[in-house]
Amino acid sequence: MxxxxxxxxxxxxxxxxxxxxxxxxxxxxxxxxxxxxxxxxxxxxxxxxxxxxxxxxxxxxxxxxxxxxxxxDYELFDKTTEMIQGPALTLADKKHLCAHARFCLRAGGIRSLVAKSDDPEARNNAIEEVYNCPAGRLVITDNESEKVLEPELxxxxxxxxxxxxxxxxxxxxxxxxxxxxxxxxxxxxxxxxxxxxxxxxxxxxxxxxxxxxx
Known part of the structure; x- marks a missing residue:
């Protein structure tokens, strides 16, 4: 720039x-x-x-x-990031990157969805909400495979x-x-x-x- x-x-x-x-x-x-x-x-x-x-x-x-x-900041995303672990998914949240797109509020909210991510519907909704987060504030990991899930953009x-x-x-x-x-x-x-x-x-x-x- x-x-x-x-x-x-x-x-x-x-x-x-x-x-x-x-x-x-x-x-x-x-x-x-x-x-x-x-x-x-x-x-x-x-x-x-x-x-x-x-x-x-x-x-x-x-x-x-x-x-x-x-x-x-120039820090890598995984530094100073809050981790929220659920039964099937783990959410990484770097709050200061939030752009207020509000996708994370639907279906009870992203944290609630991650907390019950052993339920297939909650898991799918959590992944969808994270994928729609344009700022990349939210990043989701599959606990079983340990793979970071990212949309193809x-x-x-x-x-x-x-x-x-x-x-x-x-x-x-x-x-x-x-x-x-x-x-x-x-x-x-x-x-x-x-x-x-x-x-x-x-x-x-x-x-x-x-x-x-x-």
Missing amino acids: SRNGPYIVTGKIPLTTMEICDDDQGYCQTWREVNRYPLKDKYALCRCGGSKNKPFCDGAHAKIHFDGTEAG ERSIVVIEYPPRSEHGPLWVRGGIAIESADGKLYEIRNRVTLCGCGKSKNKPFCNGSHVEE
């Missing part, structure tokens, strides 16, 4: 917009793709939240004197929208895309990461849910 400027994306990374969809009880459950942008070799995505051409940068960061100082960037609450969410970076700081240092490469798009996160470049408070 550029210093106090946009995210510079290279390498023909697909860009889409997806909406979070609720179930019939009002809980976040699924994703719906609503737009796929023309594929480009390189593009710049707004990081300050002020662009009139979102998700793309229009230079607003310079006009508003955006402070993009990065505070995100297209190497792409998704602009997250949540119409029921008129929320314009973060940028969902998927499929193991490298993220380089303004100083040229690489953050841990992960399958699921969310980057701040509103400019207000205290955990830049990562989302901390500040867009919910706008």
